[in-house]
Amino acid sequence: MDAIKTVELTKNYKDLTAVDGLNLSVRQGELLSLLGVNGAGKTTTIKMLTGLTRPTSGDAFLNGRSVLTDSAAVKAMIAVSPQETAVAPNLTARENLELMAGVHGFPKAQARDKVTESIGRFGLGAVADKRAGKLSGGWQRRLSIAMALISGPQILFLDEPTLGLDVLARSELWDMIRALKGNMTVILTTHYMEEAEALSDRVAIMKSGRLLLTGAPAEIKQQAGTDKFDEAFVRVVKEGQP
Amino acid sequence: MKGLAFSKRNDLEVLRDPLNLFFGVGFPIVLLLLLTAIQANIPVAMFEIEHLAPGIAVFGLSFMTLFSATLIAKDRSSSFLQRLYTTPLTAGDFVLGYLLPIMPICVAQSVICYGVAVLLGLEVTVHIVTSILFTLPVALLFVSLGLLCGSIFTDRQVGGICGALLTNLTAWLSGIWFDLGLVGGAFQKIADLLPFVHAVEMERAALRGDTAGVFPHIWWVSGYAAAVTAAAVFAFLRQMKKQ
Numbered sequence: 001m002d003a004i005k006t007v008e009l010t011k012n013y014k015d016l017t018a019v020d021g022l023n024l025s026v027r028q029g030e031l032l033s034l035l036g037v038n039g040a041g042k043t044t045t046i047k048m049l050t051g052l053t054r055p056t057s058g059d060a061f062l063n064g065r066s067v068l069t070d071s072a073a074v075k076a077m078i079a080v081s082p083q084e085t086a087v088a089p090n091l092t093a094r095e096n097l098e099l100m101a102g103v104h105g106f107p108k109a110q111a112r113d114k115v116t117e118s119i120g121r122f123g124l125g126a127v128a129d130k131r132a133g134k135l136s137g138g139w140q141r142r143l144s145i146a147m148a149l150i151s152g153p154q155i156l157f158l159d160e161p162t163l164g165l166d167v168l169a170r171s172e173l174w175d176m177i178r179a180l181k182g183n184m185t186v187i188l189t190t191h192y193m194e195e196a197e198a199l200s201d202r203v204a205i206m207k208s209g210r211l212l213l214t215g216a217p218a219e220i221k222q223q224a225g226t227d228k229f230d231e232a233f234v235r236v237v238k239e240g241q242p
Numbered sequence: 243m244k245g246l247a248f249s250k251r252n253d254l255e256v257l258r259d260p261l262n263l264f265f266g267v268g269f270p271i272v273l274l275l276l277l278t279a280i281q282a283n284i285p286v287a288m289f290e291i292e293h294l295a296p297g298i299a300v301f302g303l304s305f306m307t308l309f310s311a312t313l314i315a316k317d318r319s320s321s322f323l324q325r326l327y328t329t330p331l332t333a334g335d336f337v338l339g340y341l342l343p344i345m346p347i348c349v350a351q352s353v354i355c356y357g358v359a360v361l362l363g364l365e366v367t368v369h370i371v372t373s374i375l376f377t378l379p380v381a382l383l384f385v386s387l388g389l390l391c392g393s394i395f396t397d398r399q400v401g402g403i404c405g406a407l408l409t410n411l412t413a414w415l416s417g418i419w420f421d422l423g424l425v426g427g428a429f430q431k432i433a434d435l436l437p438f439v440h441a442v443e444m445e446r447a448a449l450r451g452d453t454a455g456v457f458p459h460i461w462w463v464s465g466y467a468a469a470v471t472a473a474a475v476f477a478f479l480r481q482m483k484k485q
Contacts, residue, residue: 082324082325086321090258100329103329105244
């Protein structure tokens, strides 16, 4: 069974069709990057998959559960790390993790164990008792991903996880994301082509709400007739097809 | 359990903001001390402690709207709420999670306010406890107003609307600082149609032990509290759907 399967997924906003009949499958344990220029429909797609927006027509199934009819089950199996560092600023890093464990309904003792494990796993020990709002961008992003992962999701959505980070912080986050591969299905959106190429098993390129193509970065480069992934992306988007 | 974790977070966010502590606790105390000092030198019936303390208790609660609205508006603007919308928290968890944690802070503020009033000469009677209990509908009104404003306005707009406009409305139209009857006319009519003066009169009556005097003010306050709470829940759920 696919981890994610969309069937003619469509979202209209008044006169605008943000996502137009999207048919996309993501395999279990796969890391798929959703690429496209601004307005391509990536964010709307993510919003529909995470239950934030209701599709106008079509449906999406996450591990077989419909976002339309079984949103509670979908929410229990996913986690999202939004583009902005969505942390509670006056809470410490530890308290932020406790909050996420709490809202997922873990009993107190189990939540405490999960927080301790998460702090160790993501190297947050040095900042665990500092307020999240006082942490650097890199630490906040790391905390944000740790918060997303504390519930042990089957599917993780990472929206622009390294936006605005310096080279070192980005490299560290890449290592963290690589370590997730195979353990869970990851959907990544990014504007950094080198990031998509370095991390993805497959990429899906969208334009004007439609899916142009999916494939491994190497396949897309080959189809576009270039050995540079960013050039391949530009060709695919400009021509509408490879 | 899930909702409780969210409520606890909201409590901590409000209590850990030093500005909230200043305006929530410090400012009402400063007003009490200042006006009592003025009253000691130039006696004015309006500023006698048994008349002043209930007014300050109500005025202090108006800051809760600012705290509540700022918290919600900031959560909305920072996409923190979007993150939480993808968790198993229900709409009810969100509404209660924003409303309930501020209520104990309101009660604590009223206790501190009357405590300081006692130190300044307010006679200790059981009516102080009654007065604190009567702040509950007033607190619900102001906290719900915060949920309403936080669901509609941005965090910047909230600062102006709840921080400046509402606190001024509460101050001017509540009869705390001057007798509204002295102004009369349209000003008094407008004040009488709003809940602030009724909240203050209800508190004053409760502190006097005048059960009959609580009416009809409690109906005004409770009616406004119920209407604003309903509007706030509607506005919050609407913006939640929009997200």
